[in-house]
Amino acid sequence: MGRKLGFQLCHRGSWTREEDQILLSCIEVHGAKKWSSIATKTGLKRSGKSCRLRWLNYLRPDIKRGNISEEEEDLIIRLHKLLGNRLWSLIAGRLPGRTDNEIKNYWNKVIKKKLQRASSAHECQGPQASAATDATSTAVEVKEAECSVYPDASGSQALEDYNWSNSLPISDSPFYLDGEMAGNWAVRELSLPDFYSDHYCSSLDGVLLGPEADLLYFK
């Protein structure tokens, strides 16, 4: 086990059951913080970083095991469309029990493949179909075909033409799920740099990624 062999002060490679047990006991006593001190207290030759990662990705009691569901995948695609690769942890935060590492791996494993398949299908349809689409938007299009979440086609602000790559829409209009009003937009006009700024990142959960925002229609 272990990679990049050479002299290492810290033990590397996969965690054993014994190491997990020792780490868990230590966290029970001292809490899941001060990782470098926990690493020392365990007596394991692991770095604080390694202990933290093991806890977050594997040992936490609320970790959800098993396959990603259709609903979860749908949400991942939609949030990735909005946030890109930058905020895996935020995406994971919308999926209880899932970790950012898991979401990232899942994206690389499953969804990227779907995208590749979808874009090669687009290419087969000729240059007009493939010209304007990046991989992500292709995936969203594919997903939308199966999805039942749409904005109100009649009254609400038309979002079809909205350019999500540059900024976010101004809207406080309702949106609908299966014909019933499911929530309100709570999105202000922001450039993406503003959106990623400290202020808005800290308020993302309430403003853009609150319960209602799971249902946002991403074009």
Add this chain to the structure above:
DNA sequence: AAAGCGCTCAACCGCAATACC
């Protein structure tokens, strides 16, 4: 049977942000 290959996912790395002294 075994060698080669591709895939998956746990773990690591480097960097940036934040907290603490």
Add this chain to the structure above:
DNA sequence: TGGTATTGCGGTTGAGCGCTT
């Protein structure tokens, strides 16, 4: 206020496994 420690994140790596030849 500046230096150091800690935490958190995205990108990357590679061991191990299963499938194919």
